[in-house]
Amino acid sequence: xxxxxxxxxxxxxxxxxxxxxxxxxxxxxxxxxxxxxxxxxxxxxxxxxxxxxxxxxxxxxxxxxxxxxxxxxxxxxxxxxxxxxxxxxxxxxxxxxxxxxxxxxxxxxxxxxxxxxxxxxx
Amino acid sequence: xxxxxxxxxxxxxxxxxxxxxxxxxxxxxxxxxxxxxxxxxxxxxxxxxxxxxxxxxxxxxxxxxxxxxxxxxxxxxxxxxxxxxxxxxxxxxxxxxxxxxxxxxxxxxxxxxxxxxxxxxxxxxxxxxxxxxxxxxxxxxxxxx
Numbered sequence: 712x713x714x715x716x717x718x719x720x721x722x723x724x725x726x727x728x729x730x731x732x733x734x735x736x737x738x739x740x741x742x743x744x745x746x747x748x749x750x751x752x753x754x755x756x757x758x759x760x761x762x763x764x765x766x767x768x769x770x771x772x773x774x775x776x777x778x779x780x781x782x783x784x785x786x787x788x789x790x791x792x793x794x795x796x797x798x799x800x801x802x803x804x805x806x807x808x809x810x811x812x813x814x815x816x817x818x819x820x821x822x823x824x825x826x827x828x829x830x831x832x833x
Numbered sequence: 834x835x836x837x838x839x840x841x842x843x844x845x846x847x848x849x850x851x852x853x854x855x856x857x858x859x860x861x862x863x864x865x866x867x868x869x870x871x872x873x874x875x876x877x878x879x880x881x882x883x884x885x886x887x888x889x890x891x892x893x894x895x896x897x898x899x900x901x902x903x904x905x906x907x908x909x910x911x912x913x914x915x916x917x918x919x920x921x922x923x924x925x926x927x928x929x930x931x932x933x934x935x936x937x938x939x940x941x942x943x944x945x946x947x948x949x950x951x952x953x954x955x956x957x958x959x960x961x962x963x964x965x966x967x968x969x970x971x972x973x974x975x976x977x978x
Contacts, residue, residue, distance in 0.1 A: 749942055750939075750942055750943070750944075750945035750947070751889075751942040751943055751945075752886065752943060752944075752945040752946075752947035752948050752951060753945050753947060755882050755885065755886060755947070755951055756947045756950070756951045756954070760874075760878065766942075768941075768942045770853070770941050770942060771853065771854055771856075772853065772856060772857065772889075772941065772942060772943070773942065775856065775857035775861070775885070776857075776885070776942075778857075778861060778864075779857065779860055779861070779864065779881045779882060779885045780878070780881075780882060781878055
């Protein structure tokens, strides 16, 4: 089955049993695809607009990368939570943050299974 | 679509090597400016990504540098010059996946060897000059459709 569905923040949070660290101002944001990476240049190279980033990195540059690349939401794996100053930065830039207990492989698999496609390599 | 501006808009930022907390700020400001001016969404994304990669290279590798942008009705030009170690083999550095980044840089999520190729991919014109021991200058031009 080729996934081709859009999902909302609430649906992603449910699928990934995630804590919402920064909620969305706009609950209707529709995520069209997903990108899993710890290398920010890979994200900047391969990402597509309106995507969710699944990552294990909690550095401030992750928020900045999302802002620059137009990524709509970030999910941290392994229950990772960034420092408060980074959470505040995401809130200010209106980038929702989630934290899931799953590893990157499982989190990606669950979203794929739910119909969310990956970012295509152009 | 050309931008509806009367004169060239220019801005210059100083970049400090190792300042990771503020890294990307000038790219964010350029993105904001292009958004304010009503530039095409794809152009904004390409400019922001290319500029951010160049800015991060200065933060990671150089002691300091300058980022200068100019926006005309027809194009946006970004010039980044640094006082860094320089690049020995530019052709090699342009290869996807080639990187000289040490482990601490990789642990922060950089050094995948995609930075320079990504700058080139997102620009309409891309120029790079480097002198080992002196520094590197990158100039990128993105045309408004």
